[in-house]
Amino acid sequence: MSSSEFDLIESILRSQSLRRDDVTLGIGDDCALLDVPQGMELAVSLDTLVSGRHFFPDAAPELIGHKVLAVNLSDLAAMGAEPAWVTMGLTLPDADEEWLAGFMRGFSALSSNYGVQLVGGDTTSGPLTVSLQVHGLVPAGKAIRRSGARPGDLVFVSHTIGDAGLALAMLQGRITPTDELQTLRQRLESPQPRIELGIALREVATAAIDLSDGLASDLGHICERSQCGAVIETHELPLSDAVRTLSDWRLAVSAGDDYELCFTIDSSRQERVTQLSKELDLRLTCIGKIRQQPGIDFLSSGGSCESNLQGYDHFPESDS
Known part of the structure; x- marks a missing residue:
């Protein structure tokens, strides 16, 4: 040395x-x-x-x-x-x-x-x-795993999603920067780990994952490990005004770096999640439901459906 x-x-x-x-x-x-x-x-x-x-x-x-x-x-x-x-x-x-x-x-x-x-x-x-x-x-025995989701469970996410992805798109020139860039960049470069929420969810959540590679990919990991699928209501996704105005929900579910928690609960525990949101002063939004059929469908309020959306991939397959 x-x-x-x-x-x-x-x-x-x-x-x-x-x-x-x-x-x-x-x-x-x-x-x-x-x-x-x-x-x-x-x-x-x-x-x-x-x-x-x-x-x-x-x-x-x-x-x-x-x-x-x-x-x-x-x-x-x-x-x-x-x-x-x-x-x-x-x-x-x-x-x-x-x-x-x-x-x-x-x-x-x-x-x-x-x-x-x-x-x-x-x-x-x-x-x-x-x-x-x-x-x-x-x-011992209290860790929240990805494998515990069951059909009928509700799917939640914390805070908002897509802000970090929008900041990155602006910084890379894919979207024209606006006055919101500085605030969005804080979400990209200074993520806040949801430790308090995770600890509180030990007795509530059936499964959980942090959103590092985008909701589409990370919820997919829960579904894969739990041998199930999900239906997500796109109009329920918690998006900031900037994401709603400058992009759309597809960026929010495919971009990474949110580091929010996505978790599932038995529908009987929904009131407890509402209490946790108030106790932690943290937005917790129900965005959909777990189903038996594999795969994730993103359903709009107008009835249109999109499937097979992808999140961030460190090793994308070559086009050649």
């Missing part, structure tokens, strides 16, 4: 103020030692974000630090897990301490909000890439 890598690690260590009691040994040894409480299961997820693919190369380092943690915490939220620890693999083009300081400010602000301690990782040289592995705790 080079002296500059030691300096980078030391810089990361200095930026960390959070210390959890269940961390027996954190950064500084070959492995971290973590104490999983009795009666809890460990939820583990890993995401990799690549410059130019998941964030713009010139994005502010604070925003990158926030987003790389937020998208990982969103996976924990989808399973009703409480965040605990995180490890990081950081690949940098050069040892830029000013960039790293900004990155860690964004990272640490969000990690402090949710009590997440950075307990280990690795640094290396190369194209800007960040891999995080998050660890969360959930009472």
Whole structure:
């Protein structure tokens, strides 16, 4: 390990103020030692974000630090897990301490909000890439899985969808930018993990997933794992005024980066979801229903139906 890598690690260590009691040994040894409480299961997820693919190369380092943690915490939220620890693999083009300081400010602000301690990782040289592995705790047998949806269940989504996709379309020149771009860009670059909602849904939801690749793809994962299908009422989709005015519902269900939760409930629990919406001050919208027949149909108020819509694909098939 080079002296500059030691300096980078030391810089990361200095930026960390959070210390959890269940961390027996954190950064500084070959492995971290973590104490999983009795009666809890460990939820583990890993995401990799690549410059130019998941964030713009010139994005502010604070925003990158926030987003790389937020998208990982969103996976924990989808399973009703409480965040605990995180490890990081950081690949940098050069040892830029000013960039790293900004990155860690964004990272640490969000990690402090949710009590997440950075307990280990690795640094290396190369194209800007960040891999995080998050660890969360959930009472044994209480994790929300994708496989629990049943015909007749209602389908809900949190907040609004499509804003991040609209921002990306503007920034890429596919849609003419408007005054709403700055607000929309916040949804793209500073997603908010729905941890509180996920924990509250442990006793309510039959299945859940976070919307990283678009509703069409992600709800499709629930349907596949639950061996069912769904009918979505497009006029019920929670869209911002900007998405309604500048695009349409198709963008909202196919674009990624929302990091909202999509979840299903037994229809008898609808009143409880209404209560949760008020308690969390978070919009929760019923958009459709689970059915026995496979596939997802998007049904308009006029009766027209569209099927086989796709979300974001990291490895799309070649046209050749």
